[in-house]
């Protein structure tokens with residue numbers, strides 16, 4: 587039985603075109619740098635991001651960790667948002683594996699970090715303090731509602747980072763969603779940074795992988811650390827082939843996911859008991875607050891939807907998250923809305 591799975595865009599399975607490309611992929615040993623398909627993916631990704639080189643990695647988590655380990659020494663500090671994925675959902679890897687310290691700042695309502703607050707957070711030369719080395723921003727900002735961070739803000743942030751001598755890394759797991767929503771080329775959001783990670787395996791439908799991009803020197807160092815973490819994959823072209831289809835084809839259709847998120851948000855927020863907790867969707871995520879008097883028990887909501895083959899995510903005590911993606915079609919959206927309307931009777 588087919589489920590309409592709104593828990594995340596990570597649930598996307600590869601398209602037929604991807605499976606065909608994977609089967610036909612030319613491969614080699616990528617640890618020797620000899621996999622032509624991986625090399626092609628990496629250079630394509632770097633060109634799109636406005637950076638010198640790319641590195642195919644197993645996951646977004648590995649990409650972000652490598653960016654941090656490449657830039658920082660033990661005892662150094664990284665500034666990031668308190669709702670940042672790196673702070674919340676990357677298993678504290680930077681501390682566990684790198685001995686690197688997180689200095690979290692509040693994300694503003696629009697998902698950004700306040701520039702003045704960053705400026706004040708950067709440490710001086712006092713021997714009591716860790717050294718601040720890096721800033722990480724997330725685009726789209728997942729926990730704030732899948733919000734887009736503008737090119738204008740990114741340029742201001744990069745100017746600040748340069749002034750303070752800090753590296754700027756973008757956790758761009760969904761950077762293509764941001765670019766599509768803003769109607770700009772993706773490098774307008776990334777070229778000013780030192781490095782960026784983006785995910786192939788979310789809305790772009792590839793089965794596995796992310797790409798970390800940066801300067802030649804940075805990627806050379808990151809490649810060594812990737813090997814150290816056990817991320818040196820051999821005939822990975824089988825996976826990279828799907829990633830190439832992601833970049834060539836799947837980035838261009840994200841608008842459809844955004845339109846469906848908007849349709850869901852408009853319809854469900856009109857139903858008593860449900861309101862948009864993080865505003866109107868800007869990309870492919872809808873966050874809804876569930877009124878306690880309507881659904882005192884969350885499990886009932888979950889079960890009622892599951893009976894209708896609909897799976898949803900839970901992002902807070904009274905909050906659900908719906909994520910649209912390639913495998914959610916217009917008829918699914920209408921089925922979700924009709925089911926939701928019948929929940930409250």
Ligand SMILES: *Cc1c(COP(=O)(O)O)cnc(C)c1O
Nearest residue numbers: 645646647648671724728757759
């Ligand atoms: C999913 C995600 C990641 C990590 O990606 P994985 O491939 O799941 O490790 C990083 N940052 C953000 C914002 C994400 O949504």
